[in-house]
Amino acid sequence: xxxxxxxxxxxxxxxxxxxxxxxxxxxxxxxxxxxxxxxxxxxxxxxxxxxxxxxxxxxxxxxxxxxxxxxxxxxxxxxxxxxxxxxxxxxxxxxxxxxxxxxxxxxxxxxxxxxxxxxxxxxxxxxxxxxxxxxxxxxxxxxxxxxxxxxxxxxxxxxxxxxxxxxxxxxxxxxxxxxxxxxxxxxxxxxxxxxxxxxxxxxxxxxxxxxxxxxxxxxxxxxxxxxxxxxxxxxxxxxxxxxxxxxxxxxxxxxxxxxxxxxxxxxxxxxxxxxxxxxx
Amino acid sequence: xxxxxxxxxxxxxxxxxxxxxxxxxxxxxxxxxxxxxxxxxxxxxxxxxxxxxxxxxxxxxxxxxxxxxxxxxxxxxxxxxxxxxxxxxxxxxxxxxxxxxxxxxxxxxxxxxxxxxxxxxxxxxxxxxxxxxxxxxxxxxxxxxxxxxxxxxxxxxxxxxxxxxxxxxxxxxxxxxxxxxxxxxxxxxxxxxxxxxxxxxxxxxxxxxxxxxxxxxxxxxxxxxxxxxxxxxxxxxxxxxxxxxxxxxxxxxxxxxxxxxxxxxxxxxxxxxxxxxxxx
Numbered sequence: 279x280x281x282x283x284x285x286x287x288x289x290x291x292x293x294x295x296x297x298x299x300x301x302x303x304x305x306x307x308x309x310x311x312x313x314x315x316x317x318x319x320x321x322x323x324x325x326x327x328x329x330x331x332x333x334x335x336x337x338x339x340x341x342x343x344x345x346x347x348x349x350x351x352x353x354x355x356x357x358x359x360x361x362x363x364x365x366x367x368x369x370x371x372x373x374x375x376x377x378x379x380x381x382x383x384x385x386x387x388x389x390x391x392x393x394x395x396x397x398x399x400x401x402x403x404x405x406x407x408x409x410x411x412x413x414x415x416x417x418x419x420x421x422x423x424x425x426x427x428x429x430x431x432x433x434x435x436x437x438x439x440x441x442x443x444x445x446x447x448x449x450x451x452x453x454x455x456x457x458x459x460x461x462x463x464x465x466x467x468x469x470x471x472x473x474x475x476x477x478x479x480x481x482x483x484x485x486x487x488x489x490x491x492x493x494x495x496x497x498x499x500x501x502x503x504x505x506x507x508x509x510x511x512x513x514x515x516x517x518x519x520x521x522x523x524x525x526x527x528x529x530x531x532x533x534x535x536x537x538x539x540x541x542x543x544x545x546x547x548x549x550x551x552x553x554x555x556x557x558x
Numbered sequence: 559x560x561x562x563x564x565x566x567x568x569x570x571x572x573x574x575x576x577x578x579x580x581x582x583x584x585x586x587x588x589x590x591x592x593x594x595x596x597x598x599x600x601x602x603x604x605x606x607x608x609x610x611x612x613x614x615x616x617x618x619x620x621x622x623x624x625x626x627x628x629x630x631x632x633x634x635x636x637x638x639x640x641x642x643x644x645x646x647x648x649x650x651x652x653x654x655x656x657x658x659x660x661x662x663x664x665x666x667x668x669x670x671x672x673x674x675x676x677x678x679x680x681x682x683x684x685x686x687x688x689x690x691x692x693x694x695x696x697x698x699x700x701x702x703x704x705x706x707x708x709x710x711x712x713x714x715x716x717x718x719x720x721x722x723x724x725x726x727x728x729x730x731x732x733x734x735x736x737x738x739x740x741x742x743x744x745x746x747x748x749x750x751x752x753x754x755x756x757x758x759x760x761x762x763x764x765x766x767x768x769x770x771x772x773x774x775x776x777x778x779x780x781x782x783x784x785x786x787x788x789x790x791x792x793x794x795x796x797x798x799x800x801x802x803x804x805x806x807x808x809x810x811x812x813x814x815x816x817x818x819x820x821x822x823x824x825x826x827x828x829x830x831x832x833x834x835x836x837x838x
Binding site for chain 2: 385390391392393396423424425427428429434435438461462463464487489490491493494495506507508511
């Protein structure tokens with residue numbers, strides 16, 4: 279593949295039905311060099327074996343999904359969240375994953391205080407940042423589309439993620455630029471430039487925003503070109519910000535999950551090659 | 559009712575199945591003094607008769623919904639949008655509605671250029687602003703939740719709406735603060751303060767954000783108290799910004815539409831009285 283082609287990474291959620299071993303095989307067969315992995319599928323085989331599977335196939339891990347869920351307000355909840363994130367950092371280090379994607383969590387049950395929840399996330403990040411650095415892994419804060427603000431991530435914009443990262447060194451805390459989550463944001467282009475200047479772009483994730491929104495709103499992510507997102511615009515912005523890392527494709531979509539995974543990955547390579555790679 | 563009670567306005571979309579005449583009757587019977595009306599139900603009886611129905615019941619019109627849909631890129635599309643908005647301004651003036659709510663429109667079919675669409679909206683607002691002033695009506699720009707950015711309103715945040723309003727006098731262009739649309743926005747509290755300082759709060763609309771998101775994402779609006787929004791927080795912010803106008807309740811929700819409208823309005827008064835009015 280071309281240089282830009284070498285940067286394409288299959289996030290294994292795109293091939294949802296596959297085990298880690300199968301996803302690795304499909305990715306390698308498609309000529310990819312990188313893969314984004316999820317903890318549940320890593321844990322299913324054990325982290326040491328997972329690391330071997332990936333490296334034996336000649337792949338690198340672009341990111342581990344995911345840490346986070348840091349909004350608990352009870353001392354037990356806080357402790358459990360910290361412990362789980364420390365395990366996630368250990369797993370990322372063992373896999374050689376440079377970035378641990380952080381979905382920060384929504385409001386605790388019955389709680390309506392977004393400001394308070396954001397404050398607790400910032401406190402937890404401050405506790406985890408030195409642990410991340412010690413393991414050579416970066417906490418990659420992912421702002422999620424505002425439709426998930428209450429139940430999934432109280433972090434909704436890139437600027438907000440950068441503000442939360444600001445107290446920490448760039449090697450400790452970065453941000454994820456995911457087209458699905460940020461394409462609507464009139465400030466996102468300048469936030470990408472800011473993230474580049476600050477050396478904090480942890481990951482560039484591409485997928486489309488499909489309309490109408492799926493009846494399960496989590497599954498509205500689409501193959502690039504099938505939705506409303508202008509990949510020329512966003513890819514150009516990310517490239518101009520100096521990002522030279524992997525480009526992950528992560529698609530939650532019931533129709534795509536129902537198709538043969540090899541076909542999906544083939545189409546992913548094709549769409550990436552025409553819609554994304556030329557602007558990197 | 560109390561002073562705060564006198565500010566409660568029934569947006570007639572909350573009683574979706576009713577004609578204008580029926581909605582006016584239900585609102586008056588509930589002791590309300592204001593009503594927010596929609597053009598289709600006004601046009602169904604004719605604007606002169608609509609104005610009589612409302613004033614004969616001792617009500618005022620808090621706002622007319624809605625103008626907008628200004629993103630067309632063809633000359634015919636632009637002309638049609640301007641003509642329709644001039645008619646809407648005429649209707650608002652005839653009804654004595656001080657504010658014409660503007661849902662600015664999404665991307666034209668097949669178009670992915672949000673930046674260009676926003677630019678066209680700004681151009682159309684510049685054309686309409688003097689027409690609004692001439693009729694004693696204000697264009698009330700409504701930022702919609704980002705989940706509607708592509709298909710309904712390319713205006714997604716209060717700050718963006720205020721930036722678009724900025725070239726125009728405050729009596730020409732204002733903004734709508736709708737809790738459903740803005741509750742997730744970490745900058746919204748400061749944007750409300752800014753809107754107050756600039757004298758641009760056209761309307762305060764309250765309804766809740768229900769989870770999970772409804773299978774038709776347009777219908778996720780909920781009765782205050784049923785969802786995730788902190789009405790103390792937002793109402794306090796709007797009051798601190800100096801807003802003294804009506805507070806509209808506009809709920810699109812299939813379950814609420816299926817209930818007897820009088821019961822819905824009764825519950826609306828009760829929830830408003832406990833969750834919103836104390837903080838005005």
